[in-house]
Amino acid sequence: MNWKVPLADLDYDHHEEQAVLDVLRSRWLTMGEVSQKFEAAFAEQTRCKHAIAVSNATQALHLACLAVGVRPGDEVIVPSLTFVATANAVLYCGADVRFADVLSNDELTIDPLSIKSLITPKTKAIIVMHYAGFPCQMEPILELAQEHHLPIIEDAAHAPGASLNQIPLGAWGDIGCFSFFSNKNLSTGEGGMLTCSNDSLAEKIHLQRSHGMTSLTYDRHKGHAFSYDVVELGYNYRIDEIHSSLGLQQLAKLEHNNQRRREITYKYWHAFADTPLGLPFSKTMQGEPSFHIFPVLLPEKVQREAFMVNLRNAGIQSSIHYRPIHTFSYYREKYGDMNLPVTDAVARREVTLPLFPTMTDEQINAVIETVKSLVE
Numbered sequence: 406m407n408w409k410v411p412l413a414d415l416d417y418d419h420h421e422e423q424a425v426l427d428v429l430r431s432r433w434l435t436m437g438e439v440s441q442k443f444e445a446a447f448a449e450q451t452r453c454k455h456a457i458a459v460s461n462a463t464q465a466l467h468l469a470c471l472a473v474g475v476r477p478g479d480e481v482i483v484p485s486l487t488f489v490a491t492a493n494a495v496l497y498c499g500a501d502v503r504f505a506d507v508l509s510n511d512e513l514t515i516d517p518l519s520i521k522s523l524i525t526p527k528t529k530a531i532i533v534m535h536y537a538g539f540p541c542q543m544e545p546i547l548e549l550a551q552e553h554h555l556p557i558i559e560d561a562a563h564a565p566g567a568s569l570n571q572i573p574l575g576a577w578g579d580i581g582c583f584s585f586f587s588n589k590n591l592s593t594g595e596g597g598m599l600t601c602s603n604d605s606l607a608e609k610i611h612l613q614r615s616h617g618m619t620s621l622t623y624d625r626h627k628g629h630a631f632s633y634d635v636v637e638l639g640y641n642y643r644i645d646e647i648h649s650s651l652g653l654q655q656l657a658k659l660e661h662n663n664q665r666r667r668e669i670t671y672k673y674w675h676a677f678a679d680t681p682l683g684l685p686f687s688k689t690m691q692g693e694p695s696f697h698i699f700p701v702l703l704p705e706k707v708q709r710e711a712f713m714v715n716l717r718n719a720g721i722q723s724s725i726h727y728r729p730i731h732t733f734s735y736y737r738e739k740y741g742d743m744n745l746p747v748t749d750a751v752a753r754r755e756v757t758l759p760l761f762p763t764m765t766d767e768q769i770n771a772v773i774e775t776v777k778s779l780v781e
């Protein structure tokens with residue numbers, strides 16, 4: 406389908422093309438200097454001591470759960486209003502998830518009181534997700550975590566470049582997990598990153614990223630090491646030089662592009678202020694979000710599927726973020742029917758409208774005019 410206004414689009418130009426060509430011509434394709442540069446630049450940007458690149462955020466979440474010690478029999482508290490990978494990562498470790506509700510129609514992030522109600526002696530960790538790049542209520546969540554000695558993993562897939570109280574998202578918890586999937590704020594196709602400032606967590610993550618091996622191909626190539634041992638059951642979750650080279654170029658554009666996302670979001674909020682649409686975060690915004698996506702809540706009387714079909718007929722792509730994880734067949738069979746009142750109510754009405762930094766004013770206006778005509 407040739408959309409007049411796609412949901413998301415890349416900001417790629419000759420910089421990305423040149424960066425990939427440079428890697429190809431260097432004839433070194435994986436675990437090299439470009440990946441190390443990307444990690445160093447990302448660590449600086451998130452003000453974390455360590456940034457560890459992987460092939461996607463799902464792997465990052467899995468390694469994060471393993472590093473904080475999630476094991477069979479444990480429970481991990483996660484939001485249900487997130488991408489399914491947030492919860493899957495816990496299940497990969499043989500542990501169980503407990504789904505927390507979100508705060509309200511205005512604030513689609515995990516509710517600290519709901520977290521509190523789910524803490525049991527089996528709880529091993531808390532995963533929060535910064536929905537659309539708007540910060541979760543990290544202060545009360547940190548307080549709870551400290552009180553119960555629980556590590557926090559931030560699913561910061563939506564949140565590169567975002568911060569709260571000048572502290573980057575991904576640096577608030579014990580480990581941050583970022584995604585560089587094609588439609589994210591920083592895109593490399595597939596790609597991801599873990600951030601943390603604790604040396605022993607970083608060491609565990611490094612080991613398990615690469616087969617539990619004590620030295621890497623690159624070190625051996627450089628003459629730093631001649632053999633290796635395997636000390637744990639690890640994985641191959643590494644990134645390669647091509648994706649890292651894209652990541653470096655995209656990281657250089659991130660601040661500018663997040664600013665552009667902010668401008669477009671404000672334009673939408675302003676244009677929709679006097680419509681019956683619910684505008685999450687417009688009244689509760691805190692810190693510096695990354696404005697990853699633009700969610701709206703349809704009025705009860707507007708039927709969602711018809712609304713999305715009408716948008717499609719006008720050439721405008723839309724999406725839903727998210728069908729709550731507890732409503733998927735696999736999770737319902739595993740845990741039975743569950744009731745998360747705020748999540749369930751919000752998720753029924755949510756539609757995501759196009760938002761990307763290279764959007765033209767004509768595209769923005771086309772979305773505004775079409776949406777207004779459909780809800781008024």
Ligand SMILES: *Cc1c(COP(=O)(O)O)cnc(C)c1O
Nearest residue numbers: 461462463488490562584585586
């Ligand atoms: C995209 C996304 C992921 C998974 O990222 P991948 O890099 O595609 O594995 C996880 N959580 C959230 C909230 C996401 O949006």
